[in-house]
Structures are given as C-alpha cells and as structure tokens.
Amino acid sequence: MKKLINKPEDIVKEELEGMALAYPSMVKVSLEPKFIYRADAPVQGKVALISGGGSGHEPMHGGFVGKGMLDAACAGEIFTSPTPDQMLEAAKKVNGGAGILYIVKNYTGDVMNFEMAADLARSEDMKVQNILIDDDVAVKDSLWTAGRRGVGTTVIAEKITGAGAEKGYDLTKVADLCRRVNASGRSMGLALTSCTVPAAGKPTFVLGDDEIEMGIGIHGEPGRTRMKIKSADELTEMMALSIIEDGDYSRTVHEWDEKKGDWVDVTLVNKAFKQGDQVIAFVNGMGGTPNIELQIIYRKLNEVCEKKGLKIARNLIGSYITSLEMQGCSITLVRADQEMIELWDAPVKTPGLRWGI
Amino acid sequence: MRTPSARRPKRNALRGDKRRSPNIGDMRKELNMPATVGDVLKCLKRMSDVIHENKEYLTELDSAIGDADHGTNMDRGFQAIAKKLPELVDKDIGDILKTCGMTLITTVGGASGPLYGTAFLQAGAALAGKQELEPGDLLVAGEAALKGVLMRGKATLGDKTMVDALTPAIVALKEALAAGAKTAEALEKASIAAETGMKGTIPIQARKGRASYLGERSIGHQDPGATSSFLLIRTMAETAHEIRVQGA
Numbered sequence: 001m002k003k004l005i006n007k008p009e010d011i012v013k014e015e016l017e018g019m020a021l022a023y024p025s026m027v028k029v030s031l032e033p034k035f036i037y038r039a040d041a042p043v044q045g046k047v048a049l050i051s052g053g054g055s056g057h058e059p060m061h062g063g064f065v066g067k068g069m070l071d072a073a074c075a076g077e078i079f080t081s082p083t084p085d086q087m088l089e090a091a092k093k094v095n096g097g098a099g100i101l102y103i104v105k106n107y108t109g110d111v112m113n114f115e116m117a118a119d120l121a122r123s124e125d126m127k128v129q130n131i132l133i134d135d136d137v138a139v140k141d142s143l144w145t146a147g148r149r150g151v152g153t154t155v156i157a158e159k160i161t162g163a164g165a166e167k168g169y170d171l172t173k174v175a176d177l178c179r180r181v182n183a184s185g186r187s188m189g190l191a192l193t194s195c196t197v198p199a200a201g202k203p204t205f206v207l208g209d210d211e212i213e214m215g216i217g218i219h220g221e222p223g224r225t226r227m228k229i230k231s232a233d234e235l236t237e238m239m240a241l242s243i244i245e246d247g248d249y250s251r252t253v254h255e256w257d258e259k260k261g262d263w264v265d266v267t268l269v270n271k272a273f274k275q276g277d278q279v280i281a282f283v284n285g286m287g288g289t290p291n292i293e294l295q296i297i298y299r300k301l302n303e304v305c306e307k308k309g310l311k312i313a314r315n316l317i318g319s320y321i322t323s324l325e326m327q328g329c330s331i332t333l334v335r336a337d338q339e340m341i342e343l344w345d346a347p348v349k350t351p352g353l354r355w356g357i
Numbered sequence: 358m359r360t361p362s363a364r365r366p367k368r369n370a371l372r373g374d375k376r377r378s379p380n381i382g383d384m385r386k387e388l389n390m391p392a393t394v395g396d397v398l399k400c401l402k403r404m405s406d407v408i409h410e411n412k413e414y415l416t417e418l419d420s421a422i423g424d425a426d427h428g429t430n431m432d433r434g435f436q437a438i439a440k441k442l443p444e445l446v447d448k449d450i451g452d453i454l455k456t457c458g459m460t461l462i463t464t465v466g467g468a469s470g471p472l473y474g475t476a477f478l479q480a481g482a483a484l485a486g487k488q489e490l491e492p493g494d495l496l497v498a499g500e501a502a503l504k505g506v507l508m509r510g511k512a513t514l515g516d517k518t519m520v521d522a523l524t525p526a527i528v529a530l531k532e533a534l535a536a537g538a539k540t541a542e543a544l545e546k547a548s549i550a551a552e553t554g555m556k557g558t559i560p561i562q563a564r565k566g567r568a569s570y571l572g573e574r575s576i577g578h579q580d581p582g583a584t585s586s587f588l589l590i591r592t593m594a595e596t597a598h599e600i601r602v603q604g605a
C-alpha cells in the first residue's frame with residue numbers, strides 16, 4: 001500500500017528528527033538511543049514522568065512530551081515496545097532528583113522492558129515506580145490472558161498525572177494519582193480496516209467490505225469478534241454499553257515496594273460505573289477515521305451517557321492514540337473526581353495537546 | 358568457509374594405504390570432543406542466517422495472532438549479533454552468550470527481546486569462563502536459559518508460547534545425554550522435540566502475550582515464538598551435525 005515514508009527502517013528516526021525541528025521550544029530528541037524529552041529537562045525537584053511504547057500510535061507518546069504532561073517518551077520500532085537502555089537513558093536525562101514514574105501500558109513486552117529499566121535505574125540511585133494502564137474491556141479477564149490492554153485511558157492518565165507532577169506532588173502521590181486514574185477508566189474499540197506495518201508490507205488482517213473488528217487493541221492485531229458493520233449509533237451504543245455495564249474488575253499486577261526493596265504482587269480493583277458518576281469522555285480516532293465521524297460517535301455517546309446517568313464533565317475528541325492508518329475508533333470513559341477534573345484543566349504545552357499556555 | 362578439498366582425508370602416500378589415516382575430525386567424532394569457541398560463533402552466525410531466511414514466515418505467523426513484527430524484530434536482533442561476532446573471537450563462551458543476550462535486549466524489543474535476551478544471558482552466566490563445551494555443559498546452559506525464560510515471562514507449558522517448544526527440547530536433550538548419546542545426536546533429539554512442541558501450539562488457545570487477546574480465535578495458528586525457538590534449536594542440531602561430519 002502507498003505510504004508517505006522513505007525507507008521503512010528509517011521511519012522512527014526520521015519522525016523524531018521531524019519532531020525536534022517542528023517543536024524546539026517544547027522538545028529535544030535523542031537518536032541513539034531513541035527518546036524524546038522536554039526541552040527544559042531536567043526540571044529540578046519534580047517527579048519525572050516517562051512513558052513509551054511502540055511507534056505507530058502518534059501523537060502518543062512523543063507528542064505528549066512537554067510542560068504539564070510527560071518529561072520523556074521512548075520510541076520503539078513500530079508496534080514494538082522500546083528497550084530498557086532507551087528507558088534508562090531517558091530517566092537519566094530528565095531526572096530532577098524527585099524520582100521517576102514509568103507509565104506502562106499493559107502489554108507483555110512493555111511490562112517486561114519497563115521492569116528491567118526500573119531495576120537498571122534503581123541501580124543508578126534513582127527512585128522509580130511503575131504504574132500500569134490496563135483499561136480495555138474487550139479483554140474479559142486476566143486469568144487466562146495477558147490481562148487487559150492499556151489503551152485510551154493512557155492519554156487521560158498522562159495528562160492528569162503530568163499535571164500532578166507539575167504541581168509538585170511527590171513520587172508516592174504521583175503514583176497513587178496515576179493508579180487512581182487507571183482504576184477509573186475503561187475503553188472499547190473497533191476497526192473498519194486493519195493497518196499496514198511498513199516492514200511487513202501488507203495489512204495485518206483483512207476485513208471484507210461490510211465487516212468490522214470489534215474489541216481491537218492498538219497494534220493492528222485482530223480483535224475479539226468479527227461482525228457485520230452497523231450504523232454509527234448502533235456501534236457506539238454497543239461500545240458504550242460494554243464500558244458502562246462492565247462489572248467490578250480485579251487483577252494482580254507487579255509493583256515495586258520501596259520498603260521491601262522488591263517487586264510485589266498487588267491486587268487492584270476497578271469499580272463499575274454507577275448512576276451519578278462524573279466522567280471524562282474520550283472519543284478517539286484510530287488514525288484513518290475522519291473527524292466528521294468522530295463527532296457523530298460523540299453525539300450518540302452523549303445520549304447513552306445521559307440515559308445511563310453519567311454526567312460528562314469534560315471531553316476529548318480526535319486522533320490521539322492511533323494505529324497507523326487504521327480506520328476505526330475507541331471510546332474511553334474515566335470516572336473523574338474534583339481533583340482529577342482540576343488537573344485535567346491545568347495548563348499543558350505539548351505537540352499533541354495544548355491548552356492554558 | 359573451508360573448501361571440500363581441505364576436508365578430504367589425506368592418504369598416507371608412502372605406505373600406499375587405502376584406508377584413510379585418522380584426522381582430527383574423525384577423532385572428534387569418536388571421542389565426542391567438546392565444542393570450541395569457533396563452533397559457538399559458527400552456530401550463532403548460522404542462527405542469524407536462519408532467522409533472516411525465515412523473517413517473512415515468522416511475520417506471517419505473527420500477523421495471524423499478533424501484530425506482525427516477530428520476524429522483523431528477531432531479524433534485527435540476530436543481524437546485530439552477526440555484526441558483533443568478529444569482535445568476540447577472543448572471548449570465552451560465557452561472555453559471547455552474555456553479549457548476545459545484551460544485544461537482543463537492546464535491539465529486539467517487545468516481549469521477545471527480554472525473553473530471548475534473558476535466555477542467552479542466563480546460558481552465558483552458566484558457562485562463565487568456558488573455552489569449550491562438553492555435552493553436559495550444553496544441558497546446564499539449556500536449563501539455565503529455560504529457567505530464565507520461565508522467570509521472566511511466567512508462562513507455563515500449554516500457554517501457547519516459546520516455552521512449549523523449549524521445555525520438551527530440554528527434556529529430550531537431558532534424556533538423550535543420559536542415555537549416552539553424543540552431542541549431535543542429543544541435539545537432534547532436542548530439535549525433534551522442539552518441532553513437536555511447536556506444532557503442538559496450533560490447537561491451543563493462547564493464554565499469554567498478544568495472542569491471548571484473541572481468545573478462541575488464536576486456536577488453529579502456530580505460535581511465532583515457539584517457531585523461532587524451534588528454528589534456533591534446529592540450527593544448533595544442524596551445526597553440531599555439520600561439525601561432526603566435517604571434522605574440526
């Protein structure tokens with residue numbers, strides 16, 4: 001398929017070079033190893049937020065580096081998690097002496113690499129916490145799978161946690177905040193098309209003209225079910241209800257216990273949504289879906305939320321966590337308390353998200 | 358690469374003896390002589406070639422139940438290893454394998470990087486300082502590698518992962534060596550077991566990794582990680598066989 005690229009093996013490098021040239025007041029770039037960091041790093045006395053993942057999801061994460069959001073983002077190869085050396089060098093670059101928070105999307109590779117990186121950073125006298133984002137309701141449980149994937153809530157978590165760090169929260173408070181945002185968010189996505197990973201040269205899967213893939217992730221992989229396409233209203237209702245009617249969700253994750261000096265298993269529970277909850281509603285395009293369609297989806301989402309007694313306090317509509325040129329969308333609802341709303345409203349200045357400054 | 362003529366046993370011209378006079382290769386075959394640093398480097402080069410040849414195949418498998426990057430990622434890692442090999446001729450086998458492990462960790466990414474990286478690191482640690490590999494060393498390294506993979510990935514047999522190829526391979530290696538098999542034969546048995554394990558992933562539902570998000574839809578597809586594991590083990594068996602047949 002046609003792509004606006006040069007050589008496939010240079011995509012990530014050239015994208016980073018483009019970012020550095022386009023936004024010099026916000027970001028700087030390291031090409032060896034590959035990561036993007038705040039132009040004014042290190043910010044002394046502030047917890048440094050680092051995320052990262054495979055490339056191909058732009059603007060996430062590199063587009064969210066700057067004041068009020070991430071201090072650094074590590075760019076892996078397309079859909080491939082970055083490696084510990086990238087994460088360690090990024091930590092060294094943005095370390096402001098108040099600790100590092102790695103925001104990690106729950107994929108086997110990301111989790112392993114960020115754990116190895118955290119151990120390396122600790123051996124260089126940095127305090128590090130890893131918080132997982134695992135909000136995708138399409139994955140039913142974590143007993144027989146790798147657990148729920150980190151999708152839309154990641155963007156919301158990076159914004160809110162970034163504001164908390166900017167406000168001067170210490171590492172424990174920042175980690176608690178991130179954990180709370182993750183515990184409050186749920187997402188569901190669908191695809192009308194797959195996407196083509198440049199190195200592979202052809203779409204990861206093929207959908208018929210009237211087929212969609214329900215319950216997708218963000219890496220172009222097949223979802224849970226293939227079904228015939230329906231109207232935007234019907235599909236929006238399906239996705240929204242699967243989020244809103246998802247029950248309490250419990251799973252075990254690995255976190256670092258500073259006192260014990262080791263990784264421990266922690267059981268986390270997401271409470272189900274209930275009538276009267278205030279939410280941040282995020283309608284996300286997968287990259288190839290036009291804004292006109294996202295607005296139609298938001299219209300229906302608004303109606304479903306009202307019917308179910310959820311009050312939309314803030315919204316985000318656009319392509320923020322994408323899967324190359326995939327046509328499709330995801331919906332994320334994050335139950336938000338007053339503190340989270342204030343932090344959401346706080347100023348942010350990054351290539352991908354900017355308000356208040 | 359040595360030419361065939363260099364391998365032909367020299368006739369004892371003075372005595373007109375029609376029998377081949379013993380050469381180093383025959384001696385090694387008979388006595389099951391240990392593998393050298395050169396043999397290990399040869400094997401690693403071979404592995405990088407095999408992964409390269411199978412890059413599209415691995416990517417195909419990973420398209421069905423993953424995100425279509427396993428072949429590309431593994432190729433990147435093993436090409437990086439191949440580039441480093443000339444610098445490693447003066448190292449011991451432990452260091453060589455540890456260098457391979459670090460290389461994989463920093464170039465492959467995904468889950469494969471940490472898993473294969475840990476496997477090589479642990480194998481290297483088990484063989485620290487060794488200049489030669491006895492058959493028993495192979496087993497010690499193999500068990501250390503598998504233990505590393507299990508610790509890092511926390512998969513169990515039947516989760517539809519590389520573990521489903523590695524575990525039977527190590528079991529077969531152990532049994533064969535215990536029964537007195539020579540290195541090449543034992544690795545051949547390990548390779549066959551890995552292949553069976555790999556094929557055995559086809560009807561299983563994935564419980565780990567990206568394939569697990571597909572639920573029942575992962576059934577009917579061969580696991581890419583088990584496949585790359587099999588390819589690496591088969592390469593070890595082929596290299597051992599080639600060394601044995603061709604001599605020193």
